[in-house]
Amino acid sequence: MPSAEPTRRKASACSKRRNRSPRTPSGKVVLINLWATWCGPCNAELPQLQKLYDQAKGRPDLQILTFNIDEDLGLVEPFMKEKGYTFPVVPAYSYVVNLLNGYAIPQNWVLSPKGDWEWTQVGYGSDDAWVKDMLAKLDAVKAGG
Secondary structure, eight states: OOOOSEEEOOHHHHHHHHSOOOOOOTTOEEEEEEEOTTOHHHHHHHHHHHHHHHHHTTOTTEEEEEEEOOSOGGGHHHHHHHHTOOSOEEEOHHHHHHHSSSOOSSEEEEEOTTSOEEEEEESOOOOTTHHHHHHHHHHHHHTTO
16 A cells, blocks of 8 residues: 655656646645545545645635546536535646656645745555644645744
């Protein structure tokens, strides 16, 4: 199983290699979650992501997005409705496949308010403190640490 430990890297290095780094809204810390409807670990993580989104959606300093990598986009809307998820979903199969030479999901990417790619977390460790820990990590990125 992939490691749930975050890996720090900067977007500038990634963008120089691929020139396709996601861009952050001005002044916001951005969490981007990669997932698919067919992914078991994603299905375990998504309820926690929804809790995080519910807590953070009113904060002007944070943005939470998800990149769905299902090839069949027709699966996503019914899945979201069935589960009661309200977080934003961007269809991103082609983007992710072209950005990465292979990938593991779920993944979480965090971008700083300046657009630097701060870290990547691969996998989900089913930690009961996931929401609290993720908010602390996002706040640390905002604070510059």
